[in-house]
Amino acid sequence: MTDVGNVQAGTVAAVQVARPHVQVVPVKGLPIVAVMVAFVIAAIAGNWLWALTFCHVAGGGLWTAIDLFVGLVIGPVLRRLSPAARAEFTARFMPAMVLLMPTLVLMTLAAGFQLALDLGNLSPASPNHGWLVASYCVVGVMAVIALGVLSPANITVLFEMRKPVPDTAVIATLMRRFVVTAGITGVMQVATLIIMTRVATQ
Amino acid sequence: MSAGTAAAAPAISRRFPPVAGLATVSLALIIVGGILMASYAPRRPPLGVPVALAVAGGALLVTSGYLASRPRPFAWQRFFLVFRWALLAYAISAGMIGFAFVKDHTRGAPLAVILVMLVIYALDVPLIIAFTVARYATPPAIER
Numbered sequence: 001m002t003d004v005g006n007v008q009a010g011t012v013a014a015v016q017v018a019r020p021h022v023q024v025v026p027v028k029g030l031p032i033v034a035v036m037v038a039f040v041i042a043a044i045a046g047n048w049l050w051a052l053t054f055c056h057v058a059g060g061g062l063w064t065a066i067d068l069f070v071g072l073v074i075g076p077v078l079r080r081l082s083p084a085a086r087a088e089f090t091a092r093f094m095p096a097m098v099l100l101m102p103t104l105v106l107m108t109l110a111a112g113f114q115l116a117l118d119l120g121n122l123s124p125a126s127p128n129h130g131w132l133v134a135s136y137c138v139v140g141v142m143a144v145i146a147l148g149v150l151s152p153a154n155i156t157v158l159f160e161m162r163k164p165v166p167d168t169a170v171i172a173t174l175m176r177r178f179v180v181t182a183g184i185t186g187v188m189q190v191a192t193l194i195i196m197t198r199v200a201t202q
Numbered sequence: 203m204s205a206g207t208a209a210a211a212p213a214i215s216r217r218f219p220p221v222a223g224l225a226t227v228s229l230a231l232i233i234v235g236g237i238l239m240a241s242y243a244p245r246r247p248p249l250g251v252p253v254a255l256a257v258a259g260g261a262l263l264v265t266s267g268y269l270a271s272r273p274r275p276f277a278w279q280r281f282f283l284v285f286r287w288a289l290l291a292y293a294i295s296a297g298m299i300g301f302a303f304v305k306d307h308t309r310g311a312p313l314a315v316i317l318v319m320l321v322i323y324a325l326d327v328p329l330i331i332a333f334t335v336a337r338y339a340t341p342p343a344i345e346r
Contacts, residue, residue: 025287037294044302106295110302113240117306122243136237143233147327148226152334155284159335169214170338 022091024158029099040107044114052115059107060196064189066101071186075179083168090175091161094154101146109139121199128199135195142185150181214338219269221333228262229326231255232319239316244306252315259322263329270333277339284335288328296324 043051074093078086115121121128153174160166160174235255239247270281300320303313 037298041298041301044305102291102295106298110298113243114302114306117244124245133237133241136240140230140233140237144226144230148222148229148330151327152222152331155331156335156338159280159284160338163340167214167338173214174338 022158022161023095024155024162025098026095029096033099033103036103036107040110043111047114047118049115049118052111052118055107055111056115059104059111060192063101063104063108064192066104067182067189068186070097071179071183075183078175078179086175087161087166087171090157090171094158097154098151098158102151105143105146127202131195131199131202135192135199138188138191138195142188145181145185150178150185153178153181216337218273218333218337221266221270222330224262224266224269225326225330225333228259228266228322229330231259231262232322232326235259235319236316236323239312243308247312249311249315252319256315256318256322259326260318263322263326266329266333267325270329273337275341277336277341279342280339281332281336285328285332288331289324292324292327296320 039051040055042048043055078089081089116128116132120126121132123129157171157174157178160170232255235252238255239252242248297320300317303316308316
């Protein structure tokens with residue numbers, strides 16, 4: 001009985017030792033975010049065509065690719081992992097997403113709007129006008145999902161994982177919500193790809 | 203259910219007013235208003251529908267703020283910790299969007315409507331995040 005007790009205590013201790021430290025906002029990443037935001041502001045202020053194109057294309061490409069990859073590849077893989085492996089992955093993956101995704105979205109949208117204005121694509125006479133309004137609608141739906149469901153779920157999971165004894169039911173519920181909404185935004189990104197390639201080729 | 207019983211219940215099964223849901227609808231209305239206005243750029247947009255959406259969004263934000271103040275016990279410390287940092291982040295984001303509109307010579311009533319929408323946006327998102335985090339956090343009554 002004592003041996004069993006020792007083994008159980010050892011297992012619990014091992015699990016506790018193995019639990020990674022969870023930092024909700026990776027502080028080391030904040031200066032990079034600040035530099036990127038300052039770069040986008042400078043690009044808009046100076047109507048700097050190359051920088052606006054870079055921010056929109058690089059930011060949008062990463063945003064689309066990450067959304068598709070998380071929703072359609074990482075999500076299904078995550079569902080098949082053991083709870084311990086899922087917790088380990090989540091503790092390292094989610095904090096990066098807290099900084100990365102809002103920065104990419106801000107870069108893409110702010111630079112994209114300015115670029116469309118500068119290139120005349122927002123003009124009602126432009127053949128791209130309708131496509132851009134369609135892209136606003138797609139982005140609008142994605143923004144409501146991301147800001148109303150995905151991001152709060154992400155941050156709540158990180159806070160839950162910092163507790164001495166995390167509630168696995170809370171984590172499971174919120175991770176399911178995260179993966180489903182990431183899947184929806186991933187699929188919506190296909191619409192963005194179609195629209196943006198149309199805009200670029202008309 | 204008494205406050206003590208409510209606090210003792212598992213976080214997943216505690217019932218809360220639909221604060222995040224209402225604030226998300228408010229956010230959706232603001233985004234629709236923003237899309238309407240942006241779809242007219244660089245022309246001056248008609249303001250009737252965007253103003254109506256901003257008013258409805260603001261009313262839903264105030265309602266959800268009121269409902270957020272009601273649950274007892276509640277992890278207020280956690281709520282305000284998350285709210286203030288999220289507010290900082292989304293105030294920067296809203297400020298940047300506002301800057302783009304000012305830079306593009308949006309002036310007068312359209313700019314005022316956009317600024318009101320941005321304020322609602324900058325309050326909606328922190329409220330949704332902070333309330334979602336705090337509703338699953340352990341209230342102080344349990345922590346002691």
